[in-house]
Amino acid sequence: MKCVMVPALREEASKRLKDWDLWGPLLLCLALSIILAWNHSDGSMVFQIVFIVVWLGSAIVTVNGQLLGGSISFFQSVCVLGYCLCPLTISALIVKLFLSSLHVLIQFLVALLGFGWSTYSSYGFISDMVQADRKALAVYPLCLFYLFLALFIIL
Numbered sequence: 081m082k083c084v085m086v087p088a089l090r091e092e093a094s095k096r097l098k099d100w101d102l103w104g105p106l107l108l109c110l111a112l113s114i115i116l117a118w119n120h121s122d123g124s125m126v127f128q129i130v131f132i133v134v135w136l137g138s139a140i141v142t143v144n145g146q147l148l149g150g151s152i153s154f155f156q157s158v159c160v161l162g163y164c165l166c167p168l169t170i171s172a173l174i175v176k177l178f179l180s181s182l183h184v185l186i187q188f189l190v191a192l193l194g195f196g197w198s199t200y201s202s203y204g205f206i207s208d209m210v211q212a213d214r215k216a217l218a219v220y221p222l223c224l225f226y227l228f229l230a231l232f233i234i235l
Contacts, residue, residue, distance in 0.1 A: 105162020
């Protein structure tokens with residue numbers, strides 16, 4: 081988690097990548113789903129969409145990285161992508177608790193900050209797993225994945 085919150089510690093992160101787990105990403109996914117479904121008119125549908133998008137999106141981004149010649153395992157990549165949801169979860173919590181009554185532009189800026197932080201945190205991991213000439217092909221779906229979740233924060 082420390083490597084995601086402070087992306088400058090990537091050298092330490094590459095050593096810790098071998099000790100992957102899926103409990104942290106599961107809890108972050110559940111937290112994000114619950115926060116976004118909270119006080120929504122169709123909360124159960126929002127929960128289902130966010131939960132499914134997180135896991136299917138992580139799997140698709142991971143398979144894309146593997147097809148591009150990725151050097152880390154499937155579960156390591158899903159673990160990294162799941163832990164990189166933390167900034168988006170924090171942004172969603174801030175928007176829902178403190179900024180829900182403010183202008184949508186302020187909510188957009190907080191969601192944009194979470195999107196940028198999540199993308200930057202995962203960019204180092206994903207770009208290290210593929211060759212230099214294929215980085216854009218690996219990072220583009222990653223950006224779409226986090227952008228979709230960031231837009232859900234505003235809704």
